[in-house]
Amino acid sequence: MKSGYRVALCMLLIVCFLHITDVQASANRPNVLFLAIDDLRPALGCYGDKTALTPNIDRLASRGMVFNRAYCQQAVCSPSRLSLLSGLRPDTIRVWDLATHFREAVPDAVTLPQHFKNHGYHTLSIGKIFHGGGKPAKDPPSWSAEPQYDIVRNAKMRYALPKNLKGKKSKRSAAEAADVPDNAYIDGVVCDASIAALDELQKRDDPFFLAVGFRKPHLPFCAPRKYWDLYDRSKIPLPVTTEHPRGAPELAVRSWKELEGYTDIPEDGQLSLKKIRELRHGYYACVSYIDAQVGRLLDELDRRKLSKNTVIVLWGDHGYHLGEQGLWTKANNYEWSTRVPLIIAGRNNQMSSVAWKAFSKTAASQLDPNVMFQGQTFCSSPCMTLCIYIPVIILKENNS
Ligand SMILES: [Ca+2]
Numbered sequence: 562m563k564s565g566y567r568v569a570l571c572m573l574l575i576v577c578f579l580h581i582t583d584v585q586a587s588a589n590r591p592n593v594l595f596l597a598i599d600d601l602r603p604a605l606g607c608y609g610d611k612t613a614l615t616p617n618i619d620r621l622a623s624r625g626m627v628f629n630r631a632y633c634q635q636a637v638c639s640p641s642r643l644s645l646l647s648g649l650r651p652d653t654i655r656v657w658d659l660a661t662h663f664r665e666a667v668p669d670a671v672t673l674p675q676h677f678k679n680h681g682y683h684t685l686s687i688g689k690i691f692h693g694g695g696k697p698a699k700d701p702p703s704w705s706a707e708p709q710y711d712i713v714r715n716a717k718m719r720y721a722l723p724k725n726l727k728g729k730k731s732k733r734s735a736a737e738a739a740d741v742p743d744n745a746y747i748d749g750v751v752c753d754a755s756i757a758a759l760d761e762l763q764k765r766d767d768p769f770f771l772a773v774g775f776r777k778p779h780l781p782f783c784a785p786r787k788y789w790d791l792y793d794r795s796k797i798p799l800p801v802t803t804e805h806p807r808g809a810p811e812l813a814v815r816s817w818k819e820l821e822g823y824t825d826i827p828e829d830g831q832l833s834l835k836k837i838r839e840l841r842h843g844y845y846a847c848v849s850y851i852d853a854q855v856g857r858l859l860d861e862l863d864r865r866k867l868s869k870n871t872v873i874v875l876w877g878d879h880g881y882h883l884g885e886q887g888l889w890t891k892a893n894n895y896e897w898s899t900r901v902p903l904i905i906a907g908r909n910n911q912m913s914s915v916a917w918k919a920f921s922k923t924a925a926s927q928l929d930p931n932v933m934f935q936g937q938t939f940c941s942s943p944c945m946t947l948c949i950y951i952p953v954i955i956l957k958e959n960n961s
């Protein structure tokens with residue numbers, strides 16, 4: 562796949578939203594639930610993963626559009642997130658690390674939530690959206706209210722087992738299974754806060770853009786035991802290949818030193834088969850834990866009769882290696898680390914289906930992906946605008 566198309570898939574998300582909101586600005590404007598899931602590769606049933614138990618995200622996918630060839634801009638949290646949220650490439654916002662704020666290079670950039678805010682939406686952030694710490698975690702122009710749980714440093718929200726609550730370093734065990742409720746960890750707390758926020762948001766006259774950021778399945782793989790118990794560890798497949806690609810340059814197989822430093826990970830990084838199995842089990846347990854939180858939000862939208870007027874987007878900030886190719890975590894350019902889940906569920910399935918068909922037939926065949934697919938450049942092209950507007954107009958006519 563050409564690199565430009567990788568950029569295009571994430572940009573499509575933004576462009577669809579921008580133009581949908583423009584067209585419907587004076588009519589019936591949908592709410593937006595924007596779900597960011599940290600370090601989630603497409604380990605989901607709806608992506609054909611036969612191990613993953615993700616009934617709720619699969620339920621969302623069944624009424625939306627699943628993008629099978631979505632790729633992040635850079636397989637690192639902050640560059641990926643800030644790129645998607647600004648609609649600009651990492652090279653443009655000059656963010657390739659975890660410490661730089663995009664407004665240093667592009668102070669006047671209009672982010673996705675900021676655009677909604679500028680067009681009459683109430684925008685709210687709960688959990689990890691821009692980034693989980695430091696300067697990049699904050700962007701006041703994007704939000705109508707103070708973000709909640711955007712930076713969390715409390716070890717008690719990260720670990721639950723007594724042995725892991727001891728110590729001062731942030732890295733303790735790389736995984737834990739504890740007999741605790743969902744909100745013993747941060748993501749259950751974020752979900753609780755999001756459900757509470759919906760109560761307030763529904764009372765408002767203006768539509769909402771609610772961004773909810775879950776931190777699992779990012780390391781450490783800590784989840785309530787009931788999600789571990791969904792899986793038989795011995796039946797979770799091992800990595801198909803554990804060798805570096807033959808002939809690959811050393812730089813290409815250099816990965817993030819993220820797993821190292823946890824108390825149960827050997828200093829030399831050589832993992833036993835037992836530990837590999839545990840980590841892969843832990844990742845899937847965390848995916849199911851997050852799936853349950855997504856299910857709670859979907860149920861709450863249904864209960865409040867908000868589903869019919871809420872566009873839902875679910876995306877992962879980058880992919881992940883769980884021992885494949887001898888690599889762990891992210892920060893490399895192989896498929897496992899760059900491919901992401903992206904699901905857009907409109908108020909009805911027709912919206913996303915028609916929009917995607919128009920995009921793929923009209924735009925992708927006519928444009929130079931190396932030039933067109935970036936932020937405002939992409940949006941300002943009459944051709945691209947047309948191909949997005951057409952399905953929106955059709956939908957508007959059908960709905961009127
Ligand atoms: Ca991440």
